[in-house]
Amino acid sequence: MVKVSVVGASGYVGGELLRILSRHPDVELASLTSRQYAGEYVHKVHPNLKGVLNARFTGEDALTAASKADVVFLALPHKASVSVVPEIIKLGVKIVDMSADFRLKDPEQYKIWYGYEHPYPELLKKFVYGLPELHRDELRSASYVAVPGCMAASAIISSAPLYRYMSDQIVVDAKIGSSGAGGKPSLSTHYSERYGVIRPYKPAGHRHAAEIEQELSRLAGKGVVVGMSAHAVNIVRGILTTTHIFVGSEVTLQDLWKAYREFYRDEPFVRFMMDRTGLYRYPDPKVVVGSNFADVGFAYDSHSRRIVALGAIDNLMKGAAGTAVQSMNLMLGLDEKKGLDFPAIHPV
Template sequence: MTESLTASVVGASGFTGGELLRLLYGHPDFEIAQATSRSYGNKTVGSVHPNLRGMDLRFSDPEELESVDVLFACTPHGVSMEHIDSFRDAADTVVDLSADFRLDTESEYDEWYDGHERPELLAESEYALPELNRENLLDADLIASGGCNATAAILGLKPLFDADVLSGGERIVVDVKVGSSEGGAGGGEASSHPERSGVVRPYAPTGHRHEAEIEAFLGTQVSFSAHAVDMTRGAAATCHVYPDDPVSTADLWKAYRGSYADEPFVRIVAGGSGVYRYPEPKAVAGSNFAEVGFELDPRNGRIVVFSAIDNMMKGSAGQAVHAANVALGLEETAGLEFTGMHPVGAP
């Protein structure tokens, strides 16, 4: 093995930061230089992330960044744009996991968010959803890792566009079900256990900001609605689409195999026997896998597309490591081999 690359995690006490620490710790090519946290001073990372209790690493001050090969920014939306210069001073490659650099233009950003501090970087940064744009990531030095709900929706829908099943004018409903970790550590009343457990709760049922990413990537509008359900990890997208021309199940298999046959992290799951016939968040919990599948509804002229990821992994930390692997010319799957477990409860 060659010499290790060094990596830092800024905002390492949050859920995404914790997962990055876990992944980097097990990654053959990275050595963790810093895990910063404003709140947890000099505490061990295991005092916040109990799965890492055995790890000999303490949180450090985000104001004193060391020079590293790659820096992962896990700060809340709006914070990365403020500190981006110091991040880029510290690291050759910056992977930002927030929404700050995901859109391409200031006008797009302003439509969904409030005023970007560094709009000139929007064009420079590369959106990362490696299955669909890995060629853009080679040697990229500012990477915006794709968002969880957007990743689920895009992975499910993109093959239909690539195979010309959809052309862009159709109405597309994206009905997403997500776990409580999407709200991040800390949480308020809505995410307290008594209020949050057992829910099917609509939130941001219209106008969700992830619509922006999806539309930017697919080049067409989608009708997005999210629901909180009782799991900790996971995002599952059910997309209801009505192609103009009839398609067969064979056409759909061809479309999805065409897009994903050689992808190391995508599994096509559509039918079969037994309990598990479609994509499910449980089946990918803890892993960087995405599952996509479909079912044809000839009676209604509809295709139902299913997509499932672990929002902490393929939807954030795993995707970020995957992107870094590509950008740095490493084995794409390095550090991301964990396959998930069976059985697993509410992942």
């Protein structure tokens, strides 16, 4: 059995990690930390786990929790992970970090997008960007994983097969549910203010653009500039990304089918959501809720010579905990579907 600790286990991502890991056949949970709920039963915060996981939160710090484990998940806010990672590395424990602290390879990008000088730039190259669809082989030999941002994961997975068609500038339009903001309440997540919104909360300059640029530029073999607009919409879970790629020359739907089929031949969690008839003809976050699936689809607009790449994921699953466990499985040489092989619920 692999011993696993979750630091920040009381958060939304922490809760999803516990839901998956408590049923993972090869995992034994070691320490589940929360400062606010130390000593409380896990189901006090994650009521869906009542009768599923009979454990209490510990008030242990990250280092103590990590010292009891073979793998530690850091489900902490940005900048909290970076302060504990160097000490955990000294323990020889594998790390899966959910924050943005180790996602970007170029330390300069942290100044531009996160407004701080990365304190351990030499560690950035030790982390593998935790997207199995793009980095499977690296993950197999990784010790440290930086799990992608949720909207970045959706945009990258859905548009990666188009790397040959990438223009120098692309546009990512993202829509996200309220759980994307985490469990800590604020005025913008207060029910009266959040209910019913279609709110452009970051029409320009969203930080996930940096990750999307990093990954798509690498695939395209040239610099790709990402203009990203993020909107809060009236769902609890889910992301839809619509990526616009202006190709400038004629492309056929057959070309696009070929590109997607070749790229995602054997992906266990990527599904094509493309149908001429029926209600769910394109990716829709409603049908991935609770699962690790990423639904992808595309359209071609010959009028504007634009490819439209569509992606739908559950932000807490394929956008966070699901991809994290999939990456852990690869890191440990396990079947990557272990603990994740269940469908979404419908209707929600």
